[in-house]
Amino acid sequence: MVVSVWFVPRAALAGAFPRAVTVLGRVPVATVWVRYDPRGVLAYREVMAALLVWHRRHLRVTVPHIWVDSPASQVGGRALWGIPKELAVFTERPGTSTRPETAGDADGTHLHARDATGTIVAAAVSRGRRLPGRWPVRFRVVQDLDGQPRVSPVRLAGRLALHRSRWDPAAEGPLGFLTGHRPRLTVRLDDFRMIFGAGAGRDGIPRPTRRARRGACREARPPRRPA
Numbered sequence: 001m002v003v004s005v006w007f008v009p010r011a012a013l014a015g016a017f018p019r020a021v022t023v024l025g026r027v028p029v030a031t032v033w034v035r036y037d038p039r040g041v042l043a044y045r046e047v048m049a050a051l052l053v054w055h056r057r058h059l060r061v062t063v064p065h066i067w068v069d070s071p072a073s074q075v076g077g078r079a080l081w082g083i084p085k086e087l088a089v090f091t092e093r094p095g096t097s098t099r100p101e102t103a104g105d106a107d108g109t110h111l112h113a114r115d116a117t118g119t120i121v122a123a124a125v126s127r128g129r130r131l132p133g134r135w136p137v138r139f140r141v142v143q144d145l146d147g148q149p150r151v152s153p154v155r156l157a158g159r160l161a162l163h164r165s166r167w168d169p170a171a172e173g174p175l176g177f178l179t180g181h182r183p184r185l186t187v188r189l190d191d192f193r194m195i196f197g198a199g200a201g202r203d204g205i206p207r208p209t210r211r212a213r214r215g216a217c218r219e220a221r222p223p224r225r226p227a
Contacts (some may be wrong), residue, residue: 001032001033001035001036001158001188001189001190001192002032002033002034002070002109002111002123002163002187002188003031003032003167003186003187003188003189004030004032004123004165004167004183004185004186004204005028005029005030005183005184005185005186006028006029006030006031006178006181006182006183007023007027007028007112007184008026008027008029008177008178008181009025009027009028010022010025010026010027010028010079012086012181013027013177013178014177014178015139017051017064018019018139019053019062020051020053021030021051021052021053023042023057023059026158027051027177027211028051028052028225029049029050029051030050030051031047031050031121031123031167031175031178031227032046032047032048032049032050033045033046033047033051033111033123033181034046034047035050035092040168040194042070042071042072042073044068044069044073045068045069045092046066046068046069046073046085046113047066047067047088047090047113047120047121048063048065048066048068048176049063049064049065049066049175050062050063050064050177051063055149055151056197058140060139060140060141060142060151061101061139061140061142061154062141062142063083063084063139063143064084064141065084065174065175066083066084066085066086067085067086067087067113067115067120068085068086068087068088069087069088069089071087071120073085073088074086080197081141081143081145081150081152081175081196081197082143082144082145082146082150083141083143084143086115087115087174088114088115088120089101089113089114089115090111090112090113091110091111091112092109092110092111092112093109093110094108094109094110106127108124108126108163109124109127110122110124110218110226111123111124113117113123118170118173118174119170120169120170120174120175121167121168121169121170121173122167122168123165123166123167123168124165124166125163125164125165125186125188126163126165127162127163128161128162128163128187128188128192129162130159130160130161131159131160131161131162133157133159134157134158134159135158135160135189136155136156136157136158136206137154137156137157137181138153138154138155138156139153139154139156140152140153140154141154141196149187152196152197153195153197154194154195154196154198155194155195155227156189156192156194156195157191157192157193158189158190158191158192159189159190159191159192160187160188161187161188161190162186162187162188163186163187163188163195165183165186167182167183187198
């Protein structure tokens with residue numbers, strides 16, 4: 001999993017994402033590239049842009065743009081969590097440069113996502129400096145589902161490394177607002193475990209219903225809605 005953090009001038013968004021949190025005139029944006037392996041519920045890849053928003057006085061993450069290469073993930077993400085997943089084709093290969101067209105350093109990676117209209121985004125991730133230990137992260141994602149907010153907890157932990165990256169989004173595409181800007185921080189999370197979503201326990205407290213294996217992601221299905 002590669003996560004790059006940007007601080008995009010509010011003016012560059014041209015009115016998009018009006019609910020996004022602004023810090024000193026800039027909107028924090030995260031671009032995320034993930035590869036889930038077969039030890040999770042599904043094996044697939046995805047790339048997304050995520051923002052921070054306020055929801056009921058709490059800071060939450062929301063995902064306005066996301067692409068996956070799994071039809072099952074697309075259907076499940078939309079139906080269960082209100083995540084607007086679209087289909088795309090992904091390629092990954094090692095490279096020798098930090099430029100997107102030639103890829104990362106000796107142990108870096110070149111990433112490319114495209115759909116029927118062409119390139120969505122290309123990225124190059126350089127070699128990184130690994131930090132000791134496993135790093136836990138918890139947050140909640142809020143999405144619109146059938147006209148109502150759906151809040152889903154996320155638990156994540158993995159081995160962290162600091163990297164350099166360069167992202168090259170299609171200027172006329174959904175991520176075009178990042179054109180001309182560069183990420184301020186890039187980290188890579190390897191050998192990660194993720195739990196997305198929660199079921200209700202007997203006491204009514206939301207809690208994860210499935211645990212993830214290392215390097216995998218499991219999505220915990222929500223309880224059935226009353227008829």
